Amino acid sequence: MTSFSGFQRKSKYAFDIDKYLELAAKAVEDNVKQVQSPVTVVGDVHGQFYDLIELFRVGGEIPNTNYLFLGDYVDRGAFSVETITYLMLLKLRFPLRITLLRGNHETRQITQVYGFYTECIRKYGNPTVWQLFTDLFDYLPIGAIIDDRIFCVHAGLSPTIQHIGDIKDIKRFQEIPHEGPFADLMWSDPDTDNSGFTLSARGAGYMFGQDVVNRFLHENNMSQIYRAHQLCMEGYQTLFDGKFCTVWSAPNYCYRFENLASILELDEKLNMYFNIYSDAPENERAKEIENSQFGGRNDDNFFI
Amino acid sequence: MEDINALDLLKEELETEEIHLKVNAIHRIKTVILCIGVDDTIKKLIPFLENLIEREDDETLFAIAEELGKVWELLPDKTSFLTLLENLAKVDETVATKSLTTISKALSDAEIQNVFAPMVIRLAQGEWFTGRVSSCALFFPAYTRSNTQKDKLRKKFIELCNEDTPMIRRACASKLGIFATQLEKQHLIQEILPIFKQLSQDEQDAIRVLCLESFIPMAKYMTKEENQIHTLGTLVAAGEDKSWKVRLAFAKNFAELTDAFGKEITDSNLIQAFTQLLNDGEPEVKNAAIQSMTLCLKNLSTEKICNTLLPTLQNAYADAQTSFKGGVANALSEMAAIVGKDYTVQKVLPILMELIKDENADVRLNVTQGLIKVAQIVGPEILSPSFLTTLTNMTKDAQWRVRMAVFELIGDLSKLYGKEVFTKHLESIFLTYLNNTAASVREMGIKKAKELAERFKADWINSSFIPRVIEVFNVDKQGYNYRMCCLHSLQAVMPFLSKDQVASQVLPVFVKAMKDPIPNVRFTVAKIIHKMRSSIDASSVSQVIVPGLKELANDSDRDVQYFATVALNDL
16 A cells, blocks of 8 residues: 655545545455446446535435435546545545445546546645545455346456356455456447447457346346446436446546436445436536636645 | 854755755845844845846746745835845746735835835836836835826836836736826826826737736726726727737626626616627627626616627527526526516516526526526515426436426426415426436425425325335335335435424434345445434334334444444434
8 A cells, every 4th residue: 555654745534535435345255246226327427526415415415315426526626636536535434325436437547547636636736636546446345236136347348257246256455457357347338329349449348238138137137237337418328128237427528528427326225316417507606716827736635 | 143144045955956955045035134133134135135136047036036035024124125126026027026026015104105105216227128027017006105106107107008018018007007096186197097098009919918907906996987087988898809819808898897887788788788798709809798697687677688788698508508698598597586576477488488498507507596696586476387397307307407497497487476376286396306217306305395395394204205215115116225215215304304293204214124035224224314313203213213223233244233333322
């Protein structure tokens, strides 16, 4: 684990992160976590902190509402630090009411390219906080099963995974590898045109057809798969006769796609409701501050 | 020993190439002065700083000017730093003048007359145009107490206003207003107003804009009659200026201008120019106009509003931008109070009812938020069948903020019109909040329910509200979020019930909730019981509540255990 001696503390939250790491190390969850309905499933957030707050305004605050997040908390948006910190705090305070899964962006490699690393340097002055967070990401579970019926994962399926038990065998406390079952679960996408597994344009994971989904559900005695990973203009998408659902929770993605977002509310009878929302008005003001004469100086104070 | 070191240290620190280090060093000048004392400050520090002006970069000089504005008090002679600042003012037009203005407040009248005012004049006729620009800002603090220098100062200022260099005319235009407020009236009218007129027609639109903005303090200083005679024409021309920036400034500042001119002149002269701006080609001008309009309505006659403004609005908003339509909604809501009931019903309300269906959510939101003001004027008649249908549809609006505003409106209408109207027309729509899909909307419903409970009291709560809440609570296919909303609704009205009523109406629901299959519901009721324990009678507490909580303290869910235990500890 990274040591943090000689660490220049710019924010009082920075040294709390090592506490999360301690707790995460102690209360390790399984690779595939058992979750009980009712629960609200949330897709990619990608550092859109104000939209995360908006999401809670629509779906209800924790602990009253239970949440299952499917990963991709950081990168691309302007407030990855605030987003992941807030979610970590909620997890610490209400561990039974929120589950955080790992997404393909919860890695050292990807966060160095898509913004989280840069943001940490800008807001904290050195890479220590990023190192602590990416260590923490190694502890996030890979998947979840709701009521033994619904399989939840960030991206999709793998040719080397037929049973849930295969996922439980993965050694997850590491950087997500470039290939193999772990990578596939974090990178794959559904294919409406072909059957079986085919190569993915992403360069990691595979595309998989309806037959793969049906077989997996049948083999594991489950009814549905929930995942995120792909942008949906309407906030969600259902495929394969309702058996495969994508939830997307970053409205107006990258502040330019003008898409809607949704959270998937599952009640105790497993009724589904895609609660749709658009981006929060606070984003407008945040943008103005960013673009203002002293842009870059004021944004340090949003959360820290 | 220490004294010399402080100044030497400063000199050393300023040798560096790093600007931010130099600036940091400058910000410690106060310490240096305290260390080396008054004499050495005057003999050594000030000359040293003088030398810096030649060779140092702007940032360092800004820092010096800024610091001088803070440390001048340390020396007994308040004019000690003036020469230094004067030289700094020749180089920079912003920070030095601020510090000079600060110091001027502490100078004696004699010092103003004999030192400060001559300095201003020197700057104003100096070679450096930066110095001349700086001087513009200093006429205002200098004038009032400068006695023998007053004539000179006025003459100098007007000379500056006639300069070729646009930058200087700009600085004059921006300070013209506040300078004018220091002058004796006859000087203002005879000397300043002609210059004002001239600058208002300057070829540079930036100068014309500054004139307009500068005009406001001046207008307030003059009487309404004086304004009508001398400045009205200039102002009306600004409203028709060929540059949109000037028209924008006119639109933005219109409300303040109407205050200065008063109702009559506004009504007869200014309003014409203004209504044109509502149809201006530039969207920014239009938007500024509609925003200002809301603020200046109080200065307009009802007749003008009805016959001039409203027709203009009707035509202007047809395919306008969102922000304009939002502004129209705001203006119309404010108008109701001024134009009275009949006119509102005939002319204002129809426009609002159209805007409320606009495809843009912000417009719908604006209208909804303003409707309560209209409702206050119109009265319960506003609740026509079509109005109620619109409200009902809006409780299902795609945007949750609109839905939330609707429930807030319904709550406020109910408080306004009273229980009978509420029961007849609004109650059933209102209670649908219990089923609304967004958490924040349900919370607004709960908030308004509490206000209604306070107003309509136990009778309504017991006979109408609680039964409906219980009905929703018991619906089999209802999700846990909705059951918790019911519990919070009950919590909201508990303070307005007697303990007996709580025991008979509310507690049975709580008992049922304590056995709810979902842990969130169980700990929610534990939290509610804890918070509202003073509303529950002792015997219910011991016979019903405590046993229930004790079971929850051994619940399988840790959060339930926690909240139940907290509640038990305080019971």
